[in-house]
Amino acid sequence: MSTVVMHNVVSVDGFIADDHDDVGPLFEWYFNGDHALVPGEMADPAPGGMKISQASYDYVRPAWDAIGSMVIGRHLFDITNGWEGKPPAGDHVVVVSHRPKPDGWHPEASYHFVDDVAQAIAKAKELAGERTVAVAAGDVGGQALALGLVDEVAMDVAPVVFGSGKRYFGPVDAQHLLEDPHVVIQGDRVLHLRYRVRR
Amino acid sequence: MSSVILYMAMSLDGFITGPDDSKENPAGVGGMRLMEWLSDGEPGGGGGGYRPSDGNSQIVFDEAMATGAVITGRRTGEFADYWGGDHHDGVPIFVPTHTAPADNRYERVHFVTEGIVACVEQAKAAAGDRDVMLHGAYTAQECLKAGVLDVLEIQLMPVLLGEGRRLFEGLPPEHIELDLVRTLQAPGVLHLRYEVRRG
DSSP, X not given: OOOEEEEEEEETTSEEEOTTSOOGGGGGGGSSXXXXXXXXXXXXXXXXXXXXXXXXXXXXXXXXXTEEEEEEEHHHHHHHGGGGGOOSSSSEEEEEXXXXXXXXXXXXXXXXXXXXXXXXXXXXXXXXXXXXXXXXXXXXXXXXXXXXXXXXXXXXXXXXXXXXXXXXXXXXXXXXXXXXOSEEEEOSSOEXXXXXXXX | OOOEEEEEEEETTSBSSOSSXXXXXXXXXXXXXXXXXXXXXXXXXXXXXXXXXXXXXXXXXXXXXXXXXXXXXXXXXHHTGGGGGOSSTTOXXXXXXXXXXXXXXXXXXXXXXXXXXXXXXXXXXXXXXXOEEEEOHHHHHHHHHHTOOOEEEEEEESEEOOSSOBSSOSOOSSOEEEEEEEEEEETTEEEEEEEEOOO
């Protein structure tokens, strides 16, 4: 069975972006190291490519490699144009949306549009097989967690207070117990935390 | 040089109380969950507090109890009845407020009406070489806005409360950059110490 992991980079006060979808200093750690995150770029890093610290690389690269499919919201799809059909991790993307895939958009890419969070998670599990399902935090991740569909919560905590913006846990409005974190890894300008949701 | 250090237990989703906090139930519904990092300890220690049994939690607890003055918000202070006038070791307690109460039963509790900066100055003067403990979300926000908060010592609890009073809200949109300077893991709690970057 695949594990469903809710994930995002997050500020100390729980925001994944400001009110204008600006990530500000949240992504600084993606670019301040000497290990190219994308395989094959080590010898010849792409201009502006992601380079992270050794500690972050040792955690992030295997975690990304374990991902089979991602579940994202329509908003993230729209602002990234679905990463032009190339997901940052895994081979498949399920987009939670009431609107269909844009006409003619990257027909070769394994992107699936589903209008219900529970069905989206089910579809992503089917696509991932034994591999991990990564659910973007925020509205979609928060709904999945509230529905009891999330197994683990992964947060890359950047040392910044936003004060306002888009929240990591989105619409979660009830108590949920987690286990103690089984990952606590300090990188450079980031703290990687991972919690199992207590059943 | 003494530092102003915020000590607060916070849920992973950023709450410091459950919903409906009141004088009768200061932690709000379910909010006492956040205090559980203390409750493994034996009664005793300064001010009749509870010292946790875990070594890492003891480090944080002992540092808090070694502070030379306390700043507390009026709401937190009144809910706790100003700890009977003695938070720990008889150190003075400073309360920033717009209007001082007509009667003050406690000689060590000082109400400061000249603003948050003056309140911090008085607490630092009283603490001498020792640090100043800060308690209360609203007061912490006022200190952050005024640039007089040096350190956040957060007891991060593995629970989502979903509702309640948030540690960070009502802040301006400008990001406040931090540096993570210490991570201490203990059963049931993760102690994170952040220094606030200046300018």
